[in-house]
Amino acid sequence: MQTSYKIILACGLAIISFSSVSGQDCATQIVPPVLSVAARTSMEEKLATAKAGYELAPNSADALIWYGRRTAYLGLYSEAIELYTRGLSQHPNDARLYRHRGHRYLSIRCLDKALEDFKQAYALTRGKPDEIEPDGMPNAKGIPTSTLQSNIRYHLGLCLYLKGQYKEAARYYKEDLRKAANPDMYVASANWLYLCYRRLGADSKAQKLLKSIEPDMALIENFDYLKILMLHKDGLNATKFKEAITQTSSLSNTTLALGLANYYLLNGQKEEAERLFRVITGGNQWASFAFITAELELKRIE
Numbered sequence: 001m002q003t004s005y006k007i008i009l010a011c012g013l014a015i016i017s018f019s020s021v022s023g024q025d026c027a028t029q030i031v032p033p034v035l036s037v038a039a040r041t042s043m044e045e046k047l048a049t050a051k052a053g054y055e056l057a058p059n060s061a062d063a064l065i066w067y068g069r070r071t072a073y074l075g076l077y078s079e080a081i082e083l084y085t086r087g088l089s090q091h092p093n094d095a096r097l098y099r100h101r102g103h104r105y106l107s108i109r110c111l112d113k114a115l116e117d118f119k120q121a122y123a124l125t126r127g128k129p130d131e132i133e134p135d136g137m138p139n140a141k142g143i144p145t146s147t148l149q150s151n152i153r154y155h156l157g158l159c160l161y162l163k164g165q166y167k168e169a170a171r172y173y174k175e176d177l178r179k180a181a182n183p184d185m186y187v188a189s190a191n192w193l194y195l196c197y198r199r200l201g202a203d204s205k206a207q208k209l210l211k212s213i214e215p216d217m218a219l220i221e222n223f224d225y226l227k228i229l230m231l232h233k234d235g236l237n238a239t240k241f242k243e244a245i246t247q248t249s250s251l252s253n254t255t256l257a258l259g260l261a262n263y264y265l266l267n268g269q270k271e272e273a274e275r276l277f278r279v280i281t282g283g284n285q286w287a288s289f290a291f292i293t294a295e296l297e298l299k300r301i302e
Contacts, residue, residue: 025109025111026109051070054066068083073137081104106155109295115163125152158192187229213229277294
């Protein structure tokens with residue numbers, strides 16, 4: 001079934017109406033990222049370069065993927081989805097295209113479509129050698145910390161978690177832990193696996209998982225996940241989390257806010273959790289996983 005949509009630009013928001021999305025609760029209002037003038041200029045320049053590269057090599061999956069990624073970084077998620085769909089008509093067995101299209105379906109809250117893409121990507125890569133996935137927004141050391149298959153499993157698990165299918169989500173996060181090539185990959189998946197275990201009432205497994213987490217793990221970028229896991233492990237830093245959250249509206253602290261909200265929720269402090277979910281959804285990180293998760297938690301509460 002094809003998806004048709006109409007985009008209207010108004011008041012800085014892109015409004016997108018889906019006429020055929022298999023009954024999914026896709027976003028009707030897409031909020032573009034808040035970027036500084038310098039950041040936007042840099043991203044637009046990189047998008048122009050990626051577009052030119054694709055126009056020179058329209059049959060290259062690599063060129064199309066970078067064109068799609070650079071498009072999505074500017075909040076043009078539906079356009080990126082179109083590009084990946086075009087690429088899949090040329091390269092139907094390229095798991096990378098399913099992985100990136102799934103990510104952008106997730107951005108616009110089309111969870112079922114995202115789940116289909118991630119499952120297809122998982123099937124296409126299962127039993128095959130993994131590969132480093134280059135970062136579109138490199139970390140401070142310029143060292144990629146994730147792979148194609150780890151990103152597929154991570155996003156697949158996240159989709160299932162958001163849909164409340166915690167047992168299935170845990171399956172993929174457990175696989176991710178077994179195959180984690182570095183501490184950054186490990187703590188990212190451990191964060192969600194811990195939440196799955198707690199939601200399933202598997203508290204002994206959750207506590208066993210926390211025993212593998214240490215405060216001095218050699219990370220490059222996923223420091224927030226480590227802080228959240230240490231919060232669950234010792235429960236002593238809630239005040240510091242609150243202070244960090246109120247200092248800035250950066251994505252980093254939105255991630256910490258979700259971690260603290262989950263901590264409250266799992267420990268019976270539902271009012272505190274709800275308050276933080278509302279803080280997150282009142283911020284400007286609409287496309288972040290923390291924002292999407294907080295949205296769904298509020299829907300469950302309401």
